[in-house]
Amino acid sequence: MSAPTSTSQATMTRTLRTACVAPALFAALAACTDTRTIFAPDTNRTYVQVERLGNPLVNEVFIAKRNHGVHNATSPNQDVANLAPEMQAFVNSFGRPAIVGQTLTQVLLPDELIVDPTKATNTAGWLSWALASGYGGRLLTDDVVDAGTAAIFGSLLSPTNTIPSLVGDNVNASQKPFLATFPYLATPNP
Numbered sequence: 270m271s272a273p274t275s276t277s278q279a280t281m282t283r284t285l286r287t288a289c290v291a292p293a294l295f296a297a298l299a300a301c302t303d304t305r306t307i308f309a310p311d312t313n314r315t316y317v318q319v320e321r322l323g324n325p326l327v328n329e330v331f332i333a334k335r336n337h338g339v340h341n342a343t344s345p346n347q348d349v350a351n352l353a354p355e356m357q358a359f360v361n362s363f364g365r366p367a368i369v370g371q372t373l374t375q376v377l378l379p380d381e382l383i384v385d386p387t388k389a390t391n392t393a394g395w396l397s398w399a400l401a402s403g404y405g406g407r408l409l410t411d412d413v414v415d416a417g418t419a420a421i422f423g424s425l426l427s428p429t430n431t432i433p434s435l436v437g438d439n440v441n442a443s444q445k446p447f448l449a450t451f452p453y454l455a456t457p458n459p
């Protein structure tokens with residue numbers, strides 16, 4: 270072990286050693302056997318991106334399951350190139366006019382949940398930044414599945430070849446009330 274190089278480092282080293290002799294921590298932290306002095310996160314550590322989500326339904330509805338790995342491992346600045354053709358082809362496969370797929374890819378890609386903090390917070394809601402010059406983001410009460418499927422299969426973007434049976438999921442609200450404090454979500458259904 271190298272010697273501490275400053276008073277603060279020496280203090281940190283002593284703190285770590287003291288913590289390691291506390292019985293409860295000693296039992297819980299196998300790392301206490303490591304006597305190296307730690308001053309900051311290991312800059313040599315390599316993190317691997319395993320998943321990401323921005324807008325609801327982009328991954329789950331538009332992208333084939335076999336391509337989820339690519340979506341999860343790439344970055345938003347690659348989304349237009351990687352995802353737009355598949356998203357538009359998906360919409361076109363249902364006979365919807367090209368404008369529907371084109372509009373959806375323009376609004377949903379890059380796959381980022383956009384918030385405009387310069388707008389009033391009472392205008393928050395999924396895609397409100399695009400549809401109503403609002404705050405954006407997503408409210409817990411937003412029925413994002415119905416909104417998304419209405420855009421894909423309903424008359425929101427075009428009246429041609431709509432598929433009413435695919436608009437909505439027949440779930441109009443959470444079965445349990447949201448909490449007033451963090452994490453706000455109710456416990457999951459068993």
Ligand SMILES: [Ca+2]
Binds near residue numbers: 415437440
């Ligand atoms: Ca719904």
